[in-house]
Amino acid sequence: MTTATANTTRAPLARIAKLDALCRVLLVVSFVALAVTGIGGYYALGAVDGYGLLVHMAAGGVFTVCLPVVVLTASSSALTRPNGALRTLVYWLTVLAALVALGTITLSMTKLFDTAGLHDLLTLHRWAGLALVALSILQLFLRVACRR
Numbered sequence: 001m002t003t004a005t006a007n008t009t010r011a012p013l014a015r016i017a018k019l020d021a022l023c024r025v026l027l028v029v030s031f032v033a034l035a036v037t038g039i040g041g042y043y044a045l046g047a048v049d050g051y052g053l054l055v056h057m058a059a060g061g062v063f064t065v066c067l068p069v070v071v072l073t074a075s076s077s078a079l080t081r082p083n084g085a086l087r088t089l090v091y092w093l094t095v096l097a098a099l100v101a102l103g104t105i106t107l108s109m110t111k112l113f114d115t116a117g118l119h120d121l122l123t124l125h126r127w128a129g130l131a132l133v134a135l136s137i138l139q140l141f142l143r144v145a146c147r148r
């Protein structure tokens with residue numbers, strides 16, 4: 001391979017790596033904003049509304065865009081790295097909880113559900129959000145523990 005060909009092959013890869021890094025940062029920032037406004041709003045203030053809901057929804061949009069990028073790039077290494085069964089299981093449960101959290105909100109925007117159904121979707125969203133936060137903390141813990 002000539003130097004020129006190698007450079008043209010490497011340039012898009014470098015761009016993808018930068019996009020991946022940006023998405024990872026945005027995913028973490030939006031996740032923290034979602035957890036604070038969602039859990040904090042609901043359990044400390046009694047409801048997710050007003051500016052809290054505004055921030056929650058904006059962060060939800062960023063989270064929804066960045067999640068597939070990070071899952072696509074992280075999953076190959078999550079599958080091939082000698083992670084141990086527990087870390088791999090926790091990783092995929094986290095992805096599942098994230099999909100349920102954003103899936104329930106997406107479904108609630110359709111006309112498929114009546115008032116009772118919307119209520120159930122919101123309850124499921126809350127539990128999926130709580131599970132997502134708990135599993136993310138567990139993932140962080142396992143990552144630190146497995147380094148030793």
Ligand code: HEM
Binds near residue numbers: 047102129
């Ligand atoms: C860390 C993840 C998340 C947590 C902990 C979380 C938590 C919550 C909680 C506790 C509520 C209030 C539920 C209720 O009133 O019963 C809520 C509402 C809401 N969440 Fe999330 N959420 C998360 C992710 C997301 C994502 C990814 C989106 C968007 C794609 C989203 C959009 C919304 C919306 C629009 C509402 C208001 C629904 C309504 O009042 O009708 N959330 N969230």
